[in-house]
Amino acid sequence: MKTTDVFNGDADGICALHQLRLARPQPEARLITGVKRDIALLQQIEEERGGQITVLDISLGKNRASLLKLLENGCTVLYIDHHYAGEVPVSERLTVHIDPEPLLCTSLIVNWLLEDRHALWAVAGAFGDNLDESALQLARRLGLSQDDAERLREIGILLNYNGYGAALDDLYFHPAELYRLVRPYENPLAFHAESPALRTLREGYQNDMDKALSFKPLYEDEAGRVFRLPAEPWARRVSGVCANAFANQRPAQAHALLTDNSDGSLLVSVRSPLSDRNGADILCRQFPTGGGRAAAAGINALPAAQLDDFLQAFSRQFGRQAV
Numbered sequence: 001m002k003t004t005d006v007f008n009g010d011a012d013g014i015c016a017l018h019q020l021r022l023a024r025p026q027p028e029a030r031l032i033t034g035v036k037r038d039i040a041l042l043q044q045i046e047e048e049r050g051g052q053i054t055v056l057d058i059s060l061g062k063n064r065a066s067l068l069k070l071l072e073n074g075c076t077v078l079y080i081d082h083h084y085a086g087e088v089p090v091s092e093r094l095t096v097h098i099d100p101e102p103l104l105c106t107s108l109i110v111n112w113l114l115e116d117r118h119a120l121w122a123v124a125g126a127f128g129d130n131l132d133e134s135a136l137q138l139a140r141r142l143g144l145s146q147d148d149a150e151r152l153r154e155i156g157i158l159l160n161y162n163g164y165g166a167a168l169d170d171l172y173f174h175p176a177e178l179y180r181l182v183r184p185y186e187n188p189l190a191f192h193a194e195s196p197a198l199r200t201l202r203e204g205y206q207n208d209m210d211k212a213l214s215f216k217p218l219y220e221d222e223a224g225r226v227f228r229l230p231a232e233p234w235a236r237r238v239s240g241v242c243a244n245a246f247a248n249q250r251p252a253q254a255h256a257l258l259t260d261n262s263d264g265s266l267l268v269s270v271r272s273p274l275s276d277r278n279g280a281d282i283l284c285r286q287f288p289t290g291g292g293r294a295a296a297a298g299i300n301a302l303p304a305a306q307l308d309d310f311l312q313a314f315s316r317q318f319g320r321q322a323v
């Protein structure tokens with residue numbers, strides 16, 4: 001039967017798929033993925049008939065219509081995710097493991113299903129989704145040294161970094177290509193020591209971050225900080241991980257990172273305070289093209305004319321939480 005693996009092009013998506021395929025190999029599977037924000041991935045295969053489809057780390061809510069079509073066409077679907085799902089369709093051909101609990105990610109859910117078989121990759125995936133607490137908890141349970149945990153953290157950050165960007169041209173590696181480069185490594189620590197791809201990402205990340213961290217906030221109050229970066233590939237690549245870095249600098253505050261899109265609209269990444277991982281999705285869903293999770297959400301194209309509205313909504317949302 002034709003097999004298709006559909007996965008988010010970020011660290012969590014790649015680490016979730018890698019764990020699953022180490023345990024249940026499908027070397028011939030077709031790979032469907034894209035930049036991190038490209039989550040309407042099931043659309044690309046909705047004409048598929050009778051195949052076996054695995055979906056990882058993309059919101060069921062945003063893919064429901066395509067999913068229903070696939071089920072109707074006789075496809076068998078395994079769906080594992082931690083984003084907002086809404087109502088989950090009931091079908092004997094659909095198996096679902098979805099848990100939007102804020103301290104979980106798809107790699108951790110896969111790890112739970114696989115009973116720790118490739119748990120080191122789950123640690124890397126959790127770090128990639130900026131769930132340091134959950135990643136370290138698993139690392140401790142596995143008896144990892146601090147140095148090794150730090151290596152897995154770097155893998156998570158760098159794979160995640162690669163997934164950002166408005167278009168595939170902004171990225172160092174197409175996420176499917178990056179997954180293929182990860183695939184030979186059963187142990188992420190070997191990947192860390194040997195992979196030339198990781199070295200490429202490390203250099204790119206360092207350069208991009210140095211530029212980003214030199215910017216001053218556009219807006220700041222006790223609730224948090226908002227930064228704006230220019231319409232350049234480096235800024236689009238680094239926006240998500242940079243938002244995580246700002247969040248880690250000030251865990252009690254919320255953060256938003258605005259990047260100018262080429263059409264004049266703004267790409268927005270929002271991080272709820274690490275000390276209260278709520279509100280980012282509520283804020284972003286108030287604007288067209290907004291979505292995400294309670295802890296981390298975004299708006300793909302905020303009209304520039306709504307920038308002031310956004311700043312007010314940001315201040316309102318997180319000011320209320322800060323009280």
Ligand SMILES: [Mn+2]
Binds near residue numbers: 012057106
């Ligand atoms: Mn994820």
